[in-house]
Amino acid sequence: MPAHRRPVDLSKAYRLLNHGPTVLVSAASGGRRNIMAAAWAMPLDFSPPKVAVVLDKSTWTRRLLEESGEFVLQVPTVSQVDLTEALGSSSGLVLSEQSGTDKFDTFGLQTFAGTKVAAPLLEGCAAWLECRLLPEPATQQTYDLFLGEVIAALADSRVFSNGRWHFEGHDALRTIHHVAGGHFLVDGAAVDARPLQPRGTA
C-alpha cells in the first residue's frame, strides 16, 4: 500500500462523506466489475457507520451490487474530474456487450484490492469506503435508494488525517461536488464556526 494511503477508524468514516462530495461507486460480481459516478450519496449513521446512495435502475453497477451485496464508495479528486464525468456518462453494460471490455480497461484505470469486499478500489482517489449492502428491497425498488454499512475505510493521509480534511498544499487532491452536466464545484477554504450567543446574553 502506498505510504500515503491509511486506514480510517470506522468511528470517523462518516467524515469522508459528511461534506457531500460526489462519489464513484464500484461493484463486482461473477468476474464482472463496474464503476459509476453518483452525486447522491451521504452518511446515514455514525456507529456503525452507514451510508445511503441512489443508483438508477438502468445502471450495471446496481445489478452487480445487488448480486454481490457489496460495494465501494470512493471520493474522487479534482484531478479526476474528467474521469468522474466520463464514468458517470458511460455504461459499463453497453461497453461489455459491444466490445467485451469494461470501464476499467476502456479508461485504463488502476485499481487495488480492498480488505473486506471484492469490488475494486480505484487508485488516485482521496478516500474509499468498503460497504456491505443493508438489503431493503422495497426502498431499493421504489426510490432507487441503497443503504450500506461501512466495514472498512481508507483515506489519502496527505489530505485526510485525524478525522479532518486538510487540502492546503494539495490542491490537486481536493474533492469535487457535481452540480449538473459535467459542471463541478471544488472544495474551497476551511472555516470554523465561532460560538454564537443567544440574543440578549452577549
Place this chain on the structure above:
Amino acid sequence: MPAHRRPVDLSKAYRLLNHGPTVLVSAASGGRRNIMAAAWAMPLDFSPPKVAVVLDKSTWTRRLLEESGEFVLQVPTVSQVDLTEALGSSSGLVLSEQSGTDKFDTFGLQTFAGTKVAAPLLEGCAAWLECRLLPEPATQQTYDLFLGEVIAALADSRVFSNGRWHFEGHDALRTIHHVAGGHFLVDGAAVDARPLQPRGTA
C-alpha cells in the same frame, strides 16, 4: 419578496442540493416551529424532485415534521456558518420548555412565508426547498431517514440562476459543507469536465 429571491423551476430544484451542502431543516406544527442543521441531506429524484434527509429521534424538528407532514430545506451561506453550527447544537425543545421561546426568537432570526408549506423559511439563505413528507414509517423508524417531495423552490438569483451556481463576486453567499465539530469547507472554484477519450481512441 426581495428582488434577488426567485422561484426555481422544479425540474432544476435538485441542483440546489446536488453539490452536497449542509442544510437547515425547518418545520412547524400547532403554532410551534423549529429549525436545525443537517449535513446528511441529498436529492433523491429529478422529476418530481425528491429529497432525503436524516433526522435524529431526539430532534424537535423531526417531531414537528412528523405532525405536519411538511418541511423546508434551506441552504445556508458562509455568512451564516456560526448560526448553522448554533442551530445544529442547540435544542428547540429544551429552549421551549426552559424559557418558552424558540430558536427563532433566541437567535433573532428573520423568516418569511413559503408558498406551499407552513414551515418558516429563514432569511439570508442561498436557496429554499419546500417539501411534503413522503411517509415511510419503517424507514423513518429504522434509519432516521425521511423522504420528501419538493413542491416549491427558491434561490438567491445573485448566486443561482439558469440551473447553475455562480458565486464569483459573492463570496459571502457561498454555501458550506460541514465536516465535523463546527469545521466546514466552503464552496471553491467551479470546474467543467472535459471529454475523456477511451484508451486507444485518441
